[in-house]
Amino acid sequence: MSLLESDRRNCNVVDLLPYNTQQGVPITREFLLKLIEVLLEFVRQTNDRNCKVLDFHHPADMRRLLDLDLPDRPVTLQQLIDDCCLTLKYQVKTGHPRFFNQLSCGLDLVSMAGEWLTATANTNMFTYEIAPVFILMEHVVMEKMREIIGFQGGDSILAPGGSISNLYAFLAARHRMFPDYKQKGLSCIPGQLVMYTSDQCHYSVKSCAAVCGLGVDNCVEVPSDERGRMIPSELERLILERKAKGHIPFFVNATAGTTVLGAFDPIEPIADICQKYNLWLHVDAAWGGGLLLSRKYRHPRLSGIERSDSVTWNPHKLMGALLQCSTIHFKQDGLLISCNQMSAEYLFMQDKLYDVQYDTGDKVIQCGRHNDIFKLWLQWRAKGTEGFEKHMDTLMELSEYMVKRIKSMPDKYYLILEPEMVNVSFWYVPTRLRSIPHSPERAKLLGQITPVLKGRMMTAGTLMVGYQPDDARPNFFRNIISSAAVVEADIDFLLTELDRLGHDL
Amino acid sequence: MSLLESDRRNCNVVDLLPYNTQQGVPITREFLLKLIEVLLEFVRQTNDRNCKVLDFHHPADMRRLLDLDLPDRPVTLQQLIDDCCLTLKYQVKTGHPRFFNQLSCGLDLVSMAGEWLTATANTNMFTYEIAPVFILMEHVVMEKMREIIGFQGGDSILAPGGSISNLYAFLAARHRMFPDYKQKGLSCIPGQLVMYTSDQCHYSVKSCAAVCGLGVDNCVEVPSDERGRMIPSELERLILERKAKGHIPFFVNATAGTTVLGAFDPIEPIADICQKYNLWLHVDAAWGGGLLLSRKYRHPRLSGIERSDSVTWNPHKLMGALLQCSTIHFKQDGLLISCNQMSAEYLFMQDKLYDVQYDTGDKVIQCGRHNDIFKLWLQWRAKGTEGFEKHMDTLMELSEYMVKRIKSMPDKYYLILEPEMVNVSFWYVPTRLRSIPHSPERAKLLGQITPVLKGRMMTAGTLMVGYQPDDARPNFFRNIISSAAVVEADIDFLLTELDRLGHDL
Structure with missing residues (x-):
């Protein structure tokens, strides 16, 4: 070369x-x-x-x-x-049509072009002074996303990943309830704060509890149903249980698209409970948020999201923006700044040439921020809102196709549940186990062969599909279709290839 | 087009x-x-x-x-x-030779090339499985940086900016002292935790106190001397003061290169105090860390850094890596994982094909991480360690040149202090104020014209220099030379241009 x-x-x-x-x-x-x-x-x-x-x-x-x-x-x-x-x-x-391994698959070439420009422009997002165009783009795109969520007004920020976005929600919720906290710390709170999330949630929610001083013991796991959705009556029971101990429940995280099963917690009844007990409702739609763009698939999955106080939504997942692009949206304007402002005089002077409300640096805990907006803005221009809708519908239809194909081969594949999203969870069944009726013992054996088959897949290099255990099951495959490169023939290939690689296991 | x-x-x-x-x-x-x-x-x-x-x-x-x-x-x-x-x-x-506005100036073209490749590869850094080459690059570069700091072994991670790097240090310090904290929260701590930092520190240090439950009141500001350096005897006095109240001092942040003045807190005497009282010593060298690469300028500024427990060092500042590239280094291995691990089974299974100690995702609070290593690795290959050293020496020599030039025009420029780094702080003096002897009253007038001159500069578009007030002074210019594009003639231009734009103010 x-x-x-x-x-x-x-x-x-x-x-x-x-x-x-x-x-x-x-x-x-x-x-x-x-x-x-x-x-x-x-x-x-x-x-x-x-x-x-x-x-x-x-x-x-x-x-x-x-x-x-x-x-x-x-x-x-x-x-x-x-x-x-x-x-x-x-x-x-990761952009290969046979890469099904993560929530962020695919290589959107317009978003990539945007990231090349972002690198070349090499600026920091903390002030309008040095990022004027990009700051205005953030305004436009964030407003559009809040409108799609169903918020009137409000405020938003881009964060380095969904975990930090969830952290922002936690911080804002605590700040709204206990504004003295910022200055005085936990000692100004008259009891133990408690937060709630389902047992299927992303682990970053628990991480908030560890980082921010509650302790993981005070991040209560609410049981989920057989499809991985939080059970609202259990939420209410656990709120009352902690209240009886004199604790202070203040925050509920509803997940819209869980990491493993792609489950949607039922937002409406959870919102009712939050309203009844005056708790902050955060919707972690990092994964499922993209479906807000689809008239066909938005409901009932995300119905009620407009009743929440905050929403995490990662365009770098379903929408295919390049890594990273994560957003957090608030119904109430002004909270981000009052919560996170440290008034660094050297950056955020009030006597600048221009209207300093455009300086975002004092709203965030990172100070400097990478420009994560341009790639998304350019991609939105390229696809149009309708293009995103079509993308969502295609991904869902492909997942439905995969489920149908799996069901058509019940000897070779065991579908773990009817998915609500593009997470298709299944076991591959090698020849020697096909004649055995399914049982916990067989599941255990299938769980043992799963990592071995994954190893063969990686060694062959022809395919990437993720696997993991969950509380109810040993290792199983979780296939993700979030790439615009995938067509039905790739799903056919996937199922044939797994069989080729694993039949003798 | x-x-x-x-x-x-x-x-x-x-x-x-x-x-x-x-x-x-x-x-x-x-x-x-x-x-x-x-x-x-x-x-x-x-x-x-x-x-x-x-x-x-x-x-x-x-x-x-x-x-x-x-x-x-x-x-x-x-x-x-x-x-x-x-x-x-x-x-x-921001890469223009007359852009002196931020700590990160310049457009390093190799680092930019690296970022183009990073975008094209579009992967997430949480597992070796999907980022094998980049994960190994992190190992190599982080090891090299720890070696330069003077740590033997240890552990490191890249974070989205220096503020989050500082947060990691805070979390690790708290975790080492109170390992039950992660699970039980503040209630397991027998008293009020207190942290210390100078009154010149970056505001992210105070932000840690707000985010993590201490409250800003328990982030004690230690007075600094006339050059912006923490006064160690004051630190000790304030530790004793809080101890007398039954509080628990646990963390000291020493800044190596303050944001405004470029001051270096004296690490050796601060390390002695930390040793005496058993406090975690963190060195926030986000800004000044690059000087570790210069044999000429490293000492005495960073002497003693190897005695610290953790170091923040941002290659996207002095070293010119593209935004963002921030690193946090720990003397003790194993802390990052035990502090931040939430054991997400779906990502960090122990039964993978390969040695899973290479999976970094469970060490961090972000889960997914942007690939910030490739641009730095490629840049290091391009420049060599010697190239970085030469870059540091050049930046410092240019700053010395600027100071010399400013001193040669005492009527037009008022040098605020002899800098330790590339931050040159000064007032521009317009014609009408030249015959007046310097006094607090004149400083106030100079402070008033500073933003006006900045406004003219931006409107003219020929130059960008930042300004801010500090606790001791009204608005003044802070010029930063951190770009490889700058030569002496650009500094001559800067000083001439300020005069052209501002003489009649």
Whole structure:
């Protein structure tokens, strides 16, 4: 892979801009265009079903295949290009049509283009002063998302991932109930604070309890039904139980799209309970939020979401925005700033040239923020709201197709439950277990073969599907369809390939 | 700006990969290459001293200049390219040699190339399974950084910004002292926890106190000396004062490079005090950490850092890595995982094909993490450790040059203090105030003209320098040299331009 004309093969970083003011422009151009060829080839391979999803090696072997050393002296530009090639050679193609492994699958090329521009613009989102266009884009996109949720007015912010978004909700809820807390800490609270979430929730909810001083013991797990949905009567029972102890329930997290089963907690009855006991209702729709864009699939899954106080919604999941793009929305305006403001005089002066309400830095706990908006804004322009709706409907229809196919092969596949979303949970059944009726003992055996089959899948490199246990079951596969690259034939391939790899297990 | 051949001018997103499997490759290629031309032109302008740093407009005017609407229907690929052009037209060029406004200035083109690849690879850093190469790069780079700090072994993680890095330090410190806290919360602590930091610290330290339940009242501000450095005897006095009240001091933050003045708290005597009273010593070297790479400037500023328990160090500041790249390092291995682990079974199974100690997701509070390592790794390859050292020395020498120039014009410029770092703090003195001897009254007048001059600077678009007040002074300029693009002539320009814009104020 030759980068440069022969007389430039020994060029290094100081031949680029800004170091070399004479030849810097053409050499920089050559270097970046050569890199782009490498990236375009990766994009092509990602979209080529004849290419593998990954080329797996164990960590120690991978260390030997790569040269990761940090040298004292510069390497050449040519070496950097070679480094990029090697990196991509061994990187998992998360945008491949046969990558079903995570909640964020796919490589949206417009969002990627947006991220290239974001990198080139290299700015920080804390002030309008240095990110004017991007700050305005945040306003426009966040307003649109709140409108889709059903909030009138309100406020929003982008955060580095759904876990931090959930943390923002927790902080705002605590702040609204106990505004002295920021200054005085827990000592100003007249009793033990308690929060509620289902036993299927994302673990970041419990993490809030650990980080913020409640302790995980005071993050009460509400039992869920057989499809993974919080049982509202259990929520009420547990609220009363803690109230009887003199504790202070203050926060309920309803999950809209659980991580493993894709279950939707019933928001309406949970909202009734929150209203009755004056608790903050947060909806963690990091995963399921995208379905708000589909008239067909939004209801009943997300019905009542407009009654919540806050909503986490990650466009980097169902909507296919590049990692990371997570949003948190509040019904009440002004809370984010009063909760998180530390009034850093050096950044957020009130005597600036422009209207400083556009400076967002004092609303957040991170100070500096990565620009996560441009890729989403550009993608929204590219697809239109209708394009997102179509994307959601397609993903759901493909999941329905997969469920139908699995049900048509009851000897080879055991469907764990009828999904509400694109999480399809199942066991693969190898030949020797097909004639045995299903039972907890057989489930145990299927749970044992699941990681082995996953290992074969990774070694073969043809497919990636995740697995995990849950409280009720040993290991099972959880297939995710969240990539625009997937078509029905890929699902057919998936089911055939699992059988090819696993039938003798 | 015409993107495509005439018969492709109405193409939109569904003509790209993965939607269009026939023509997708060539159309995608054309679209992305056209974008790259737009980006390369922005890079060229950023490095062209004849181009402006920014084209300022007030928010309401900017809204009119841009078309930010989120349409129902897709726009064309051509429109997306036009959108990108317009976005960059009004974006501040943070890599311009006359951009001195933030701690992160400059556009390192290798780091940018790295970020383009990162976007294209679009993966999440929580498991080796889907980010094998990048996870190994983290190991190598983090180990190198700990070695430079002077830690033997230990553990590290990348976080979305220095504020979250500081939060990790706080959490680990609390966890080491009170391991029951995670489960039981504050109620298991036999008294009020107290933390210490100087009155010049970054506001994220106080934010930890608010977020984590201490309350800002229990984040004690230790007075600093006339150069902004924490006074160790005051620290000890304040520890004893709180101990006398039955409180539990547990955490001291020493800042290595304060945000405004660039001051270095004296680590050695602070470490002695922490040792004496058994407190966790965290060094927030988000800003000053880069100087660890310079044999010339490391001492005495960072002497003793190896005695600390944790260190925040942001390569996206002095080292010029693209935003964001922040690291937190711990002397003790194992704390991060025991502190933050929530054992999410669905992600971090122990029965995987490979050695799961490489899965980092359970060490962090974010769950998913953006890949912030590749851009830094590639940059390190490009510059070599020696290149970073040279970069640090150059930045410091340029700052010394600026101080010398300011001192040579005592009528026009008032140097606020001899800086320890690249923060040069000064007032510009307009003609009418030159004959008046300096006094608090004159300082007040200079403070009033500072934002006005900043406004003129932004309107002219030729220069960006930040300003702020501090506890001891009204508004003053804080000039930052952290960009590799800056040469002495840019500093000469800066000083001449301020005079041109402000002499009549």
